[in-house]
Amino acid sequence: MLRFAIGNLLSRPGRSSLSTLGLAVAIGGMVGLFSIAGGIDHLVASTFELIPGLLVQQRGAPVPLFSTLPADWQQEIEDIEGVSVVNAEVLVRANVIEGKTIISPPRFVLGVDIENRLRLKNGVYAECMEEGRFLRPEDAGTTNCVVSRQIAEEFGRSVGDVLRVNGYDVTIVGTYYSGSMLIDVSILMDIGTVRSVSRYDPDSVSVYYLETTGEIDDETVSRRIEQHFADRRLAEWDPSSAASRLIGPEMSLTDLFRNLDTLAKAGELDRPAAERSPEEDSPEGGENSERDALSESAADSVSPVEVRSADDWADEFENFMTDLDLFLTLMTGIGVVIAVLSIVNTMLMSVTERRIEFGILRANGWSRGHVLSLVTFESALLGVVGGLIGAALGWIATHVVNWTFPERIHLHAGPGLLLLSIAFSVLIGALGGAYPAWHAARLSPMEAIRRG
Amino acid sequence: MINVENVTKSFRRGDTEIPVLRGISCEIPRGAFAFIVGPSGSGKSTLLYLIGALDEPTSGEIHVAGRRLDEVDQAGRDAFRRTEIGFVFQSFNLLSNLSALDNVLIPYMPIGEAARRRGDAIELLKQVGLEHRLDHRPAQLSGGEQQRVAIARALLKQPSIVLADEPTGELDSENGAEVYRYLRRLQQEQNSTVVSVTHDRSYIQEGDLVLEIRDGRIAE
Numbered sequence: 095m096l097r098f099a100i101g102n103l104l105s106r107p108g109r110s111s112l113s114t115l116g117l118a119v120a121i122g123g124m125v126g127l128f129s130i131a132g133g134i135d136h137l138v139a140s141t142f143e144l145i146p147g148l149l150v151q152q153r154g155a156p157v158p159l160f161s162t163l164p165a166d167w168q169q170e171i172e173d174i175e176g177v178s179v180v181n182a183e184v185l186v187r188a189n190v191i192e193g194k195t196i197i198s199p200p201r202f203v204l205g206v207d208i209e210n211r212l213r214l215k216n217g218v219y220a221e222c223m224e225e226g227r228f229l230r231p232e233d234a235g236t237t238n239c240v241v242s243r244q245i246a247e248e249f250g251r252s253v254g255d256v257l258r259v260n261g262y263d264v265t266i267v268g269t270y271y272s273g274s275m276l277i278d279v280s281i282l283m284d285i286g287t288v289r290s291v292s293r294y295d296p297d298s299v300s301v302y303y304l305e306t307t308g309e310i311d312d313e314t315v316s317r318r319i320e321q322h323f324a325d326r327r328l329a330e331w332d333p334s335s336a337a338s339r340l341i342g343p344e345m346s347l348t349d350l351f352r353n354l355d356t357l358a359k360a361g362e363l364d365r366p367a368a369e370r371s372p373e374e375d376s377p378e379g380g381e382n383s384e385r386d387a388l389s390e391s392a393a394d395s396v397s398p399v400e401v402r403s404a405d406d407w408a409d410e411f412e413n414f415m416t417d418l419d420l421f422l423t424l425m426t427g428i429g430v431v432i433a434v435l436s437i438v439n440t441m442l443m444s445v446t447e448r449r450i451e452f453g454i455l456r457a458n459g460w461s462r463g464h465v466l467s468l469v470t471f472e473s474a475l476l477g478v479v480g481g482l483i484g485a486a487l488g489w490i491a492t493h494v495v496n497w498t499f500p501e502r503i504h505l506h507a508g509p510g511l512l513l514l515s516i517a518f519s520v521l522i523g524a525l526g527g528a529y530p531a532w533h534a535a536r537l538s539p540m541e542a543i544r545r546g
Numbered sequence: 547m548i549n550v551e552n553v554t555k556s557f558r559r560g561d562t563e564i565p566v567l568r569g570i571s572c573e574i575p576r577g578a579f580a581f582i583v584g585p586s587g588s589g590k591s592t593l594l595y596l597i598g599a600l601d602e603p604t605s606g607e608i609h610v611a612g613r614r615l616d617e618v619d620q621a622g623r624d625a626f627r628r629t630e631i632g633f634v635f636q637s638f639n640l641l642s643n644l645s646a647l648d649n650v651l652i653p654y655m656p657i658g659e660a661a662r663r664r665g666d667a668i669e670l671l672k673q674v675g676l677e678h679r680l681d682h683r684p685a686q687l688s689g690g691e692q693q694r695v696a697i698a699r700a701l702l703k704q705p706s707i708v709l710a711d712e713p714t715g716e717l718d719s720e721n722g723a724e725v726y727r728y729l730r731r732l733q734q735e736q737n738s739t740v741v742s743v744t745h746d747r748s749y750i751q752e753g754d755l756v757l758e759i760r761d762g763r764i765a766e
Contacts, residue, residue, distance in 0.1 A: 451641055539600045
């Protein structure tokens with residue numbers, strides 16, 4: 095039957111090829127679209143694999159860049175049972191490197207407490223060094239830095255060279271490469287130096303990265319840290335705080351632009367929340383007294399910090415991925431509907447042309463089920479071939495895109511996605527052939543033969 | 547062996563019902579060589595296809611080897627055609643994308659017995675003089691060769707009944723005579739019943755059963 099079905103398809107090469115091509119394009123599109131989600135998934139998984147520790151950040155801050163915490167909380171966190179090493183981190187954007195304005199991919203200057211960083215079992219960057227060396231305690235107070243391989247290559251620098259970042263010259267002492275697009279974006283320096291060159295509040299840090307002793311589970315340690323600071327007062331991260339400070343309740347448009355101008359001149363807009371002290375964000379003044387009361391009330395019950403593990407980040411991405419998957423499914427659906435219609439059309443035309451053939455088969459003892467199986471089998475074969483070609487095209491396309499835009503896009507079409515797309519292609523091939531097959535099976539053999 | 551009792555068959559064309567067979571009764575004994583003759587449109591082929599369970603009569607009964615065909619379910623009728631009936635058609639009805647050998651094996655393809663029957667099919671094609679044409683497609687064969695492939699296909703199942711619908715209609719007299727030689731050999735060697743529709747009475751021999759149909763009825 096297989097040979098017969100293949101022969102039938104090959105006997106109509108033009109139509110079979112076009113139908114297969116239509117399906118291949120749809121499946122290739124499906125692989126391509128879902129490789130976006132796969133890429134994010136893969137990237138998140140591979141990234142958080144490298145960061146097994148916990149991150150203490152300001153409650154509500156969407157990413158560490160927008161978090162601000164008091165610097166003197168480090169010791170308190172270290173003293174909490176279950177905590178092993180705490181590393182204070184200051185994170186600011188590298189807006190200009192070598193005179194080039196950096197927008198995408200983003201680059202960050204990460205200030206680390208070098209001594210503590212070296213005490214981490216999984217320091218991420220130190221383990222991923224490619225050339226040169228990682229930061230040493232003697233680098234404290236200097237502009238020595240470690241940069242990702244991508245940054246070094248982008249600006250044609252290597253170990254020993256000077257790189258101009260945000261108007262300051264820094265000296266590259268090493269390069270690292272982790273393979274993660276989310277990690278290979280940093281310029282690591284001493285935390286004090288970063289504070290100094292970026293005018294970061296010396297009494298603040300962005301986040302604390304910590305490792306546990308391993309004797310107590312991460313969730314318990316996280317809860318203890320959050321409970322420890324529950325009675326502290328710290329402004330919750332508010333995305334509209336910057337805007338609310340620009341736009342007062344009775345402010346005219348002229349005032350707004352004047353304020354914008356003033357802030358821009360002062361470089362205020364260039365500074366994310368991280369660069370301001372927590373107190374700056376704290377609401378003060380009579381007109382905000384009601385909000386103050388609410389904040390105080392909230393502070394009574396809610397910790398001003400939140401502790402995030404790799405799993406928490408992964409969960410957040412998971413929520414995002416669910417929405418993304420829905421969108422991608424809708425997009426793929428359009429292509430699939432077109433492909434199914436193409437298959438139905440091809441098989442229906444084929445069946446109409448082959449009425450006599452089916453009559454001959456029925457006269458020779460083929461049952462309706464056999465005819466139905468043959469036609470469905472043929473369309474499923476179109477699905478197999480279309481699926482294989484589509485999956486291969488999609489896979490190749492993801493690699494071409496990854497190779498072309500290594501730092502901007504990370505697509506991932508894993509074996510699971512490829513197998514699923516091929517199986518899906520076979521399914522839609524078979525489903526597309528179902529109606530024509532039913533149509534063929536219902537033909538009267540006598541009528542079919544007489545027409546011959 | 548074949549017993550046709552008061553069979554009628556009508557076809558619908560739009561709202562019009564066209565009667566083709568108008569109450570045919572006849573008996574064809576086992577092992578007979580029977581001809582159904584008559585003018586075009588008289589219902590010869592229709593009767594043949596009803597005997598072969600390719601369609602059902604509008605009324606009346608057809609008994610073949612003791613079985614009443616209208617009481618046999620669809621699967622049983624398919625199996626009946628696959629195992630008991632060998633069809634030979636006027637226009638050969640070979641599948642263009644299959645070789646001569648595969649055309650012979652068609653009845654056994656869906657039940658997975660084609661490989662097992664391959665040797666028998668080759669032997670039959672040798673018997674009809676096509677041993678050098680096994681892998682040829684129908685388009686590469688002459689009309690006579692194509693009909694011999696169709697005969698080999700009908701014979702492979704060693705049918706108890708062979709139904710031939712104008713088997714020489716598209717052949718010259720020499721090839722036509724050869725076709726009937728094969729059919730008569732089958733009838734004699736396997737004691738099969740052969741029923742053939744024809745316009746050409748020259749193939750009728752003494753002792754053959756002749757059923758003449760006129761206007762959907764057996765002519766007296």
